[in-house]
Amino acid sequence: MKKVVLIYSGGLDSTVLLYDCINQGFEVRALSIDYGQRHRKELEAAAQITEKLGVEHKVADLSSISTLLQSSLTNPDLEIPEGHYADENMKITVVPNRNMIMLSIAAGWAISTGSDAIAYAAHGGDHAIYPDCREEFANALDKAIQLADWNTVKLWRPYVEKTKAEIVALGHRLGVPFENAWSCYKGGEIHCGKCGTCVERKEAFEIAEVPDPTLYEA
């Protein structure tokens, strides 16, 4: 595997995977999706990190479809819940079918560029409340992607067995500038420290026993 399209949110997991791909000598193209998310900071983070690395980066603008997809991440009238990422009340942050939409666009770009795979940083802790983070879902979609063109593009998910703490540990070894990767769903000036992804991020650094360079409000 030499040529990949990376689904790149600008968050912690996909930034580690970006460094991981480069470290393995892959030709990487990074794709971010603008689905009208309130946390625009992650798109800025993605642009800055890829620019510094000299990696081709594109943003697919899907903001026009956000009215089709009910979620607190795209609807400013809905409140972002606080608490743990895996809690029941986090369901409101689910963007219906977001992963398939992202992956299908990435597959289109991968086919156009003759890439071998889509690199996707889905990990072990992702599945609890998001139906489209389930292993069965990814396997079915992998199969569909492999059939979408005469040349085979695979869905490559190297972190699927890892915890977020293990991803942090790997990123630490690869010298990832964690302070530049954005996680917070609220999208303020600095990480809120209280929303689901902030709680999960903090926890991962603690478990991995890696110093957390993130500035949190709380």
Place this chain on the structure above:
Amino acid sequence: MKKVVLIYSGGLDSTVLLYDCINQGFEVRALSIDYGQRHRKELEAAAQITEKLGVEHKVADLSSISTLLQSSLTNPDLEIPEGHYADENMKITVVPNRNMIMLSIAAGWAISTGSDAIAYAAHGGDHAIYPDCREEFANALDKAIQLADWNTVKLWRPYVEKTKAEIVALGHRLGVPFENAWSCYKGGEIHCGKCGTCVERKEAFEIAEVPDPTLYEA
């Protein structure tokens, strides 16, 4: 099955399916995709036909991703080939992974609206040059869509065993205003009569022995 999201191009096949759904008493929402296609006329046709029927119609604007997807349908520097739809030279009209992108957005809307299925007018003659028209592709994607949410949305393809001529015959029985449905890839004022879809359209009316109300240049 009562509530469906129809993939609606404004072309002949999906217009017949729209009438078919209404005839069966389904609650229909129609989704068109603006992927920067040159034949914008099909989007106008879709808007007019749904408005007349009082069907909710949305256009997902994906024109910003057309630069990711190499195809003569989206790139004005490439010429649209003439000849039969199934010819080898038509491959340049393939928009990489277009079907998966369309279907994944339709699935997102279907999940948001609590719909039972995505109605998709793929038919028997579609598979020859388009890899993502293959039965195996659709089956794998159907499985992925069913797993994309906790509620099950199915991919419903009632015309998969039909020829285009059979679809024309069905539409004739349902009183479809064929003259309003747009097929031509060139997107001029009237149908060119020479591009792949025009040739296929003409042929279907001839085989079905249904009067063709389409105005062709040639």
